[in-house]
Amino acid sequence: MDEMLLLARCLLVLLVSSLLMCSGLACGPGRGFGKRRNPKKLTPLAYKQFIPNVAEKTLGASGRYEGKITRNSERFKELTPNYNPDIIFKDEENTGADRLMTQRCKDKLNALAISVMNQWPGVKLRVTEGWDEDGHHSEESLHYEGRAVDITTSDRDRSKYGMLARLAVEAGFDWVYYESKAHIHCSVKAENSVAAKSGGCFPGSATVHLEQGGTKLVKDLRPGDRVLAADDEGRLLYSDFLTFLDRDRGAKKVFYAIETREPRERLLLTAAHLLFVAPHNGSAAGAPEGAAAAAAAAAAGGGAPGRRALFASRVRPGQHVYVVAERGGARRLLPAAVHSVTLREETAGAYAPLTAHGTILINRVLASCYAVIEEHSWAHGAFAPYRLAHALLAALAPGRGIHWYSELLYQIGTWLLDSEALHPLGMAVKSS
Numbered sequence: 023m024d025e026m027l028l029l030a031r032c033l034l035v036l037l038v039s040s041l042l043m044c045s046g047l048a049c050g051p052g053r054g055f056g057k058r059r060n061p062k063k064l065t066p067l068a069y070k071q072f073i074p075n076v077a078e079k080t081l082g083a084s085g086r087y088e089g090k091i092t093r094n095s096e097r098f099k100e101l102t103p104n105y106n107p108d109i110i111f112k113d114e115e116n117t118g119a120d121r122l123m124t125q126r127c128k129d130k131l132n133a134l135a136i137s138v139m140n141q142w143p144g145v146k147l148r149v150t151e152g153w154d155e156d157g158h159h160s161e162e163s164l165h166y167e168g169r170a171v172d173i174t175t176s177d178r179d180r181s182k183y184g185m186l187a188r189l190a191v192e193a194g195f196d197w198v199y200y201e202s203k204a205h206i207h208c209s210v211k212a213e214n215s216v217a218a219k220s221g222g223c224f225p226g227s228a229t230v231h232l233e234q235g236g237t238k239l240v241k242d243l244r245p246g247d248r249v250l251a252a253d254d255e256g257r258l259l260y261s262d263f264l265t266f267l268d269r270d271r272g273a274k275k276v277f278y279a280i281e282t283r284e285p286r287e288r289l290l291l292t293a294a295h296l297l298f299v300a301p302h303n304g305s306a307a308g309a310p311e312g313a314a315a316a317a318a319a320a321a322a323g324g325g326a327p328g329r330r331a332l333f334a335s336r337v338r339p340g341q342h343v344y345v346v347a348e349r350g351g352a353r354r355l356l357p358a359a360v361h362s363v364t365l366r367e368e369t370a371g372a373y374a375p376l377t378a379h380g381t382i383l384i385n386r387v388l389a390s391c392y393a394v395i396e397e398h399s400w401a402h403g404a405f406a407p408y409r410l411a412h413a414l415l416a417a418l419a420p421g422r423g424i425h426w427y428s429e430l431l432y433q434i435g436t437w438l439l440d441s442e443a444l445h446p447l448g449m450a451v452k453s454s
Contacts, residue, residue, distance in 0.1 A: 066184030120152035134193035223372035282358035293335035296390035300342035
C-alpha cells in the first residue's frame with residue numbers, strides 16, 4: 023500500500039507540473055518577472071453592450087431569480103440600507119427603498135462611488151432605482167431582490183455613461199448593461215453572506231449518529247466512522263464517512279435553518295446544499311404509514327420515482343423533508359412538514375462530510391452530501407471514481423478548504439451543464 027501511495031503522489035506531482043507547464047505555454051511570452059505593468063486603459067461600454075456577454079440571470083452573470091423580497095417577508099433581513107454620503111439616491115417614492123440592497127450590491131456600489139469621484143472630481147454616483155417593492159419592473163427583475171441598481175452620474179452628463187458602465191465592471195458588479203441612454207443597469211449574484219464562497223456545508227455543531235451508538239459533532243468526524251444514512255431505497259443504514267468535501271474550522275457563515283413541525287427537528291445548512299423533499303402526493307400531514315414510507319423511499323432513492331432534491335435556499339414552509347422517527351419499535355424515515363425557514367449566523371465552522379452512500383442524517387434530518395448542482399444522482403455518480411479509489415486517495419484529503427476533487431468537478435460542470443442545474447451562488451473555489 024505504501025508503494026501505491028508513493029506512486030499516486032508521484033503521478034499527481036507530474037500531472038500538476040504538466041498542467042502548470044501547459045498553462046504557461048498557453049499564455050505565451052509575457053512581460054517577465056519584476057517589470058511594472060502600465061496602468062490599465064479603460065474602454066467605455068458601447069450603448070446596449072453588457073458584460074459579461076451572457077444573459078443576466080445565468081450562472082456566468084448574476085444568476086437566477088430567487089424570489090421577490092417584501093417588507094414583511096423573512097428575507098427582508100437580507101437587505102441593508104446604504105447611507106454612503108458619496109452616493110445620491112433619487113428615492114422618488116420617498117420610502118428609502120432605493121437605499122436598500124444586499125450586502126454584495128452595497129459593497130460594489132460603494133467601490134464604484136470612489137471610482138466615480140476619482141474619474142470625475144466633483145461628480146458623485148447617483149442611484150435612480152434600487153430595491154423595488156412596488157412592482158415597477160419586469161417579472162423576475164433582480165430589483166425585487168435588492169440585487170440590482172440603475173445608476174447615472176450626479177451631473178447627468180450622458181457622455182460619461184459609457185465610462186460609468188466600465189467603472190461598474192471594474193468595481194466588481196456581476197453584470198453591467200448600458201441599458202438606456204438615461205442610465206446604466208448593474209446587478210450582483212444572490213447574497214446569502216459567505217455562502218457564495220463555498221459549495222454546501224453544515225455547521226460544526228451539527229450532529230450525526232454513529233453505528234456504535236451515540237452521536238458525534240460533524241467537525242469531529244474521522245475516516246473509519248460509520249454514520250447513519252439512507253440507501254437508494256430509503257432504508258436507514260450506516261455508511262462509511264470518507265472525507266470532507268469542504269472544511270473551514272474558523273468560518274462564520276449564514277445558514278438556512280429549516281425546522282419541522284412534527285416531529286420537531288432543526289437542520290442548518292448553507293444555501294447551495296441539497297436537501298431531500300417529499301413529492302406532493304403522499305407527503306401531506308397525517309399520511310398513512312405505508313404511504314409515508316413509500317414517499318421516504320422515493321425521496322431518498324438515487325433515481326426512484328418521486329425522488330426530489332432541492333437547494334436549501336429553495337425549501338419553503340409547507341414542503342416535507344425526511345426525519346428519523348420511532349414507529350413500532352423501529353426507526354424509519356418519515357416525511358415531516360417544514361414549519362419555518364429562517365437565516366441564522368453561526369461561528370462554529372463549516373463542514374461538508376461525504377459518505378459512501380452520498381446521504382447523511384444530520385440532526386435526524388436526511389440530507390444529501392452534495393451541493394451546487396441540483397441533481398443528487400449526478401453528483402453521486404460523479405464521485406464514483408473517488409469512492410472506488412478511496413483507499414488510494416485518502417492520503418490526499420484536505421486539511422482545510424474545498425476538496426480538490428470537488429473543485430475539479432465543479433469546473434467541469436460549469437463547462438458542460440446548463441446554468442439552471444447549478445446553484446446561483448456557485449462555488450468560488452479560488453476565494454474560499
